[in-house]
Amino acid sequence: MNVTKLLASRAARTHRKAWAAVFAALALTSLLLGSFVLALASTGLGHARVERYAAADLVVTGDQETRFTAKPWGSDPETARAGLTERVRVPAGALGVVRKVPGVRAAVADDVFQVGRAGRAVTGRAWDAARLAPYELRDGRAPRAAGEVVVGGGARIGERVTLRVAGADAAYTVVGVADGPDAAVYFEAAEARRLAGHPDTLDAIGVIAESGVGTGELSSRVRHALDAAEIHSVGRRADGDSAEVQVETADGRGGPEFLAAAPARKGMLELLASVAATVVLIALLVVSSTVVQALRQRAHEIGLLRAVGATPRQLRGAVGREVGRVAARAALLGAVAALPAYAGLRGLLGARGALPPGLELPFPPWLWPAPLVTAGITVLIARAAAWIAGARAAKLRPAEALRESAPGTPRRVAGLVLLGLGASSAGTAVLQSGQAAAMAAGAAAVTMVIGCALLGPWIAAGAMRILGAPLRRFGGPGGRLAAANCTAAATRLGAALTPIILVTAFTAVQLSGGATLTHAGQGQAREAMRADFAVRADGGLPSGAVERIRDVPGVRAATDVVRGTVVLARRETGEPRLDRLPVLGVTPEGLPHTLDPKLRNGTLSALRPGTVAVGGDRARSLDARPGSTVMLRFGDGVEKKLRVVAVYERSLALGDFLLSRDELLAHASMPGPGQVLVTAAPDADRPTLAKALAAAVPGARTEPDPAPIQVEPEDQELVEVVTVAAVSAIGAYTVIAVLSTLSLITIGRRPELRLLRLAGAGRRQLRRMLRLEAGATALTGLAVGAVVASVPLLAFSVAMARTVPYLLPVQALVIVAVVAVTTAAGTLPPARAALRGRYPGAGPADG
Template sequence: MKVTALLASRAARTHRRAWAAVFAALAFTSLLLGALALALASAGLGHPRVARYAAAALVVAGDQNTRFTATPWGSEPRTAEAGLTERVRVPAAALGVVRRVPGVRAAVADEVFPAGRDGRAAVGRPWSAARLAPWALRDGRAPRRAQEVVVGGGARVGGRTVLRVGGVDTAYTVVGVAGGPPTAVYFTDGEAHRLAGHPGSVDAIGVLARPGVATEELSARVRAALDAAGARSVGPRADGDAAGLRVLTGNGRGGAEFLDAGPARAGLLELLASVAATVVLIALLVVSSTVVQALRQRAGELGLLRAVGATPGQLRRAVGKEVGRVAAGAASAGAVGALPAYLALRGVLDARGALPAGLELPLPPWLWAAPLVTAGVTVLVARFAAVLAGAGAAKLRPAEALRESAPGTPRKVTGLVLLLVGVSSAGTAALQSGAAAGNAAGAAAVTMVGACALLGPWIADGAMRVLGAPLRRYCGPAGHLAAANSRVAARRSGAALTPVVLVTAFVGVQLSAGATLTHAGAAQAREALRAGLVARADGGLPEGAAERIREVPGVRAATGVVRGTVVLARRETGEPRLDRLPVLGVTPQRLTRTLDPEVREGSVRELRPGTVAVGADRARSLGVRPGGTVTLRFGDGTPARLRVVATYERSLALGDFLFSRDELLRHGALPDRERVLVTVAPGGDRATTAAALAAAVPGVRVETSPAPVRVAAEDQALAEVVTVAAVSAIGGFTVIAVLSTLSLIGFGRRPELRLLRLAGAGRGQLRRMLRLEAAATALTGLAVGAAVASVPLLAFSLGVARTVPYLPVAPAALIVAVVAVTAGAGTLLPARAALRGRYPGRGAVGG
């Protein structure tokens, strides 16, 4: 043990410059893994914020989940679950059941509905529900009559305020001002239930406990009472008896208020898990190759130690201790930066509004230790790589250590197999859609990069056969030296290519895949939009607004449009899957004159409740055509078997399904989400028509430059922010890997460069040789990386967007510039010491 400790300590001091490159790679690995661990743990602990039910001991709400059970091949039945973003309501009869439970001090029915208050968005509720927060009166009194309200702020007691609910304007008298959000408006219980428009049901029931009654005990009693009474969520459900009511306590109470928070948390977890898996794969590849490269540069030293009597076991232990010391310091340094990196990611998510309202991602102090765990994982990865490298080094003989050994056939075969697997994965991406296609494309890129890492020596040899001729012909002695060096040291050149290929391929795939979908979707949205005006109103448009707008002089066509969600149940390799999809509901009259979905088959004029139009790609995957049927679940969990009336092309902009507007409103889509798209008659003036619209339908706001309709644009914000953050982090990681690998190679070449100086090569010639080698490495890495990226990207973009891959000029130029700068710096900086000073014979070839 003393011998191995001595060897490890001496080697660490002697080769500290070489280990600096390994230190940087390991520190950044630890930082990335630590930040991702914090993000995953925080998302795992995430929950909807408890706001308006903060004073309630528990909340009774509808079941906001839908389930699908299927039996995979040769396995037991499995159940997939997805959150619903439309309100699942509670039967009003449950209120009496809850009130009779022993220990219940009060059970309060809550209704929440959108309203417009003096031209601004507001939220209406019954006054009795204010005690669930609790929000008390600051001035005035509680409402007693239907035309009286209490407001959250911005009004004086005794004044009048105009409220719009369901598209109808009504004047109310303000009799009180309460605490809480300024957008809240409280009505009498009877008026609130009338305005909510759901007779026989309520949004939720808040329960206040009697003094001394434990929440857990009361929850069990309420649960038992509801089950005994057979209380179920309102409406039919695809999952049968799974549609019981929920009894929520603690942080779960917020789920009855912020419906989007639960599904968004699940999506965030899935996205972060996918990113973390990719980071771990790349970290394994880069850290292992960096450690192996650091030890490979010392092959002569290790061979000499074997010659003077060091045993294989001593060498393995010495290498392990040496790498362990470097890894421990690097991992600790990276762990320190993990928390600031995570906070920076949270800051970007908050600044971009990528997280839905009400989703809290806690970061308790005990969670700050998570980066220490990932730091330990980083050390283990480095030690494992050292064991593998040390096992090979321990078998070296002195004669073998002094020459470059040729890569073996098993390595070539393994690389070719991985290449075929990557191509197959790209083929899978062409057959998938959405996130599945993106994941398959990413997997194909990572697999093919791994293949290139194994095939690096052969790729480098082939590249220098192509580049060698022009280098020798046009670049003089330096070109001859660069071509000869790259071909003779094929393994070294291959190791230099791997990180360049990695950064080019991975960043190219990640950026281009998202940019291709965004670009194609935006193009489809621009082509689909025919309207020149859009009308909307806080609190909802009045009933028949589209019909009234069509009668306004100067209007050629008007289409009501409302956003909603549906859930599609399907099997993927036998596993049950539930996909939540954003959709549009439209009024079909003259639809193509305001919003043209580019119908392929059938007619959208037949859209009405019970029917659906399907995007062409989704129709192909489901095997349906006009006249067929498709089974979906609406946003409130209601199952429906719908007749297909048309298929259309522009699904990237308009979503995979088009419904009748009335169908989506019937299943929970909020009326205040509705917009009316208006096309001005030929020769008409937009401003004049907009003024006529505002006069014909009081209370509406008319935009004269409507943005193109993109149904999934809001849902993509979270994925875009996380993807860009991940690409930036991993791009920086792979840049460090490029610098580390090239620096290690440069440190190992110092004796070679000194020998060339002694043989008469001048400093200028050697600098030019190194620049040419860096250029050849960058050019080859960019070309191979682009080729690797093009295979999955072509499959992905042709299969999903029916277009060629798209990458904006700025990111493409940035990739090229970063690769060129890092390749040049990694090649030239380590060679500076070898190029200093004067050597005999320097004038023999010229300076």
């Protein structure tokens, strides 16, 4: 044990520079893992912010979740769940049931609806429900008649305001100004119920407990009373049964207010878990490669220790102690740095507006030590890499340590098998769609990079067969030295190629995957847009706006377009999945003249409630064609069988399903601002037509040359921000890995460079040799990385966009420049010490 301590202590001091590279890799590993673990933990604790129901002890609401149960192959049935972003209401009779429960001091009905005020969308509610916040009057009085309102701000008492609800305008008198958000209007209770448009149902019921009654006890009583009265959520669900009414307490009270928070939280958890898994895989590859390289450069020293009697056990113990010391300090430093790194990620999400309204991500003090767990994982990764590398090094006989050993056949076979598996996974992506295709492509890239790491020496040897002749012919003495060195040290060159291939392939796959879909979708959107004008109003268009516009002279076609979401239940390898998909609702009259989906077969004129048009790729996966049926769940969870009337091509821009506008609005609790697309007749005067459109729909905006319509998932901005942050962080990490690996290799070559100087090589010749070696290494790594990336990217782009992969030229140039600069920085500066000074027998100082 004393010998082991002595060897570890002396080696750690002697090889400080080598262990500095390992230290950097481990610190970055701990930082990345720690920051993503903090993000996962904070998101796991996340909930919707409690605002509107802060003074309520309980909130009774509908079941905002849809479920799908299926039996995977050879397993028990499993249930997939997905949050609903449209309101699921409760029967109005639930209010009377709740009011009779012992311990309830007050039960207040709440209906929320959209109101257009001065061209913008605000929230409408009954004034009685304001006490649930509680919001109080700052001035004036409560509304007592149908024509009176209380506003959150922006108006004076006695002022007459025109409000638009459900497409109808009406004038109201402001009688009070309330606390709370400015974007709110409060009505008299009966008027609010009329304007909400669903007198037999309620959005939610806020419950205030009597003094001394505990929330848990009251929640049980209310739950029992609702079950006894057989009160269920409104709307028939997929299994044919009505879902139970939910009773929310504590942080759950925010869910009925911010419906998008729960689905966004779940999606964010899945995204962060995927990124964290990628970080772990890359960390294993980078850390093991760096540790192995740090020990490889000491092969002569290890051989000498073996020659003087050091046992394999002593050498393994010494290596483990060295790595343990470095890993503990590096992991602790990375864990501390993970806190500001996570704070930066949170700040980026907030600055970009990527989080949905109302989603709270708590970060309590007891969560701060969480990165220490990842620090422990980092130490375990380092110790595992050290054990593997130390076991191999300790088995070397002294004579073997003095020369570079050739890799064995098992390594070649394993590398070829992994390449085959990666290509097979890429082929699977062609047969999949959506997230399955993306996952298959990502798995293919990671698998092929690991295969290339195992095949590094053979890749290096093959590259030198191609690059060796030009180096010898055009590189002069330095070129001949570079070719000879690279050919003789294929194992060393292969180790240098691995991180370059990793950073090239990983960055290209991550950047090109999203860019390909975006580029193809934008192209389809430009081709689909045929309209000359768009008529819109943030507070909603009045009823019959599209019919009025069609009657305007000079209008060839007009289409009303609204956005929404549906949920598709499907099986993937037998497992249940629920996919939330963005869709458009349209009026079919004249649709190809305003928004052309590029019809493949069927007819869009038959699009009405009960029917659907399906995108080509989705139709292929569902085996759908005109005349067949598909089952879709709307945003409120109601499942409906729809008859397919058309199949179209431009689904990347317009979504996988086109629905009737009326069908989509029937299941929307708070419809977003719609727009009417207008195409002018060939002989129409456009300035005159624009004025006529503005006159036909007072209060609306008429925009010439509207931007192309492209549907996007609800969490698109969140995915983009997290992906950019992950690519930047992991890209920087792999760049550090390139720098560390090349620096270790160059440091280990200092005796070789000094020997060349003693043999007569000049500094200029050796510098040229090193530059050419760095160039050959960067070129080979970039080429192999591009090939590795192109295989899954081609499969992904063919499966998802029916096109070739796309990468912004600027991004491609950045990847090439970063690899080139990093390779040069990892090769040339560490060699300066060996090139300084004069050596007996060496050539002139300048070479």
